[in-house]
Amino acid sequence: MRFLRFLGENARWLAAGYLLFFFSAFGQTYFISLSAGDIRREYALSHGGFGALYMGATLASALTLTRFGQIVDRWSPRRVAVLIVPMLALATAAMALSRHVALLFATIYVLRLFGQGMMSHTAFTLMGRWFSAQRGRAVTLATLGLNTGEALFPLVFVALAGAVGWRDTWLLGAAVLILAALPAIAALTAVERTPRASDPSAPAATARDWTRAEVLRDPLFYPVLLAMMPPAFIGTAIFFHQVHLVELRGWSIGIFASSFSLYAAMTVACALLAGQLVDRFSAVALLPLYLLPMGLACLVIGTMPEQWAVFAFMALYGVSNGFSLALFGSLWPEIYGVRHLGAIRALVTALLVFASAVGPGLTGTLIDAGIAYPAQVAAMGLYCIVISLAMLPVRRRLKARAGALPS
Secondary structure, X not given: OHHHHHHHHOHHHHHHHHHHHHHHHHHOHHHHHHHHHHHHHHHOOOHHHHHHHHHHHHHHHHHHHHHHOOHHHHOOHHHHHHHHHHHHHHHHHHHHHOOOHHHXXXXXXXXXXXXXXXXXXXHHHHHHHHOOOOHHHHHHHHHHHHHHHHHHHHHHHHHHHHHHOHHHHHHHHHHHHHHHHHHHHHHHOOOOOOOOOOOOOOOOOOOOOOOHHHHHHOOOHHHHHHHHOHHHHHHHHHHHOHHHHHHHHOOOHHHHHHHHHHHHHHHHHHHHHHHHHHHHHOHHHHOOOOOHHXXXXXXXXXXXXXXXXXXXXXXXXXXXXXXXXXXXXXXXXXXXXXXXXXXXXXXXXXXHHHHHHXXXXXXXXXXXXXXXXXXXXXXXXXXXXXXXXXXXXHHHHHHHHHHOOOO
């Protein structure tokens, strides 16, 4: 009953976050990589060559985001939306029209900056700023847009690309962004929200408002960042090279695409669960736990050649991904406050985009060097397990620091 009341009272703002996440799909690796085979063929690029180009464009977008992302603190949400959605549409159209590798680089740069970067960054920042006591719940409901996109876009893209070609499918995406996404998001973000005393759920612990310079001097920031990077690095690396993995294992690309629905379903279920747990126990409390399913997922797909391993991977990865969405939306305001949240999150998002850039580039280079891709994935799984253990003392220190805050 309280949940339905919360949903009804805040539908406008939750819908704004949902649509920002949903339409960020056009700049997400899982969507771009659906064209990877066609891009490599038409531009005569190797796995390493395309991976390096993708990495360079993504790194450039990450560097831009550290500065550009601060506009979320300074501009109204509607003004931000009216800028970033058309820019994403422009890049989507450019992907359809590009014929030169230099334009391909520029296109991917803008896709990553305004898709994965600004659309997601804006959504996370607004949810963190608009909600307080029920921040975990709001974040997970908004991120259902991301999960919906992961479930629908791969299937829609494969179907449309088979009918009209991959380039025209990108052109249709640009039309959808301008005709549907832009007016809807602009309308929903026209009214601001501030946390209210009447909001349901018990008040959450609130950190003092750190500046970005103070965050960079905080010794606990860096280990927490290492724990938050694996979903960006691993997910991008695996989804970017999904065509190579399918060809290597002799799997069906159609079956692999269908497994995204399971991944999205598990992400949704676990994100909703994580939102409740964050509001009840705190985001910091979940830090040492959320990467363990992802570690197991990587070990499964890295060592099992059977096609069922895809579904096991997607299910386990969906568990960690669901928790990571709740943590990424709630952890930073919980630790560092909300006054400078846009600037802090722009830095964090840029670093995660950096990790997502390194993933395809590094793994592509290793593939070209003859390093078995399944072995690389298994090594990623071991990293998740090691970093989870390392988070135990970090969690204790963060909790001790929060307990020392004046009430």
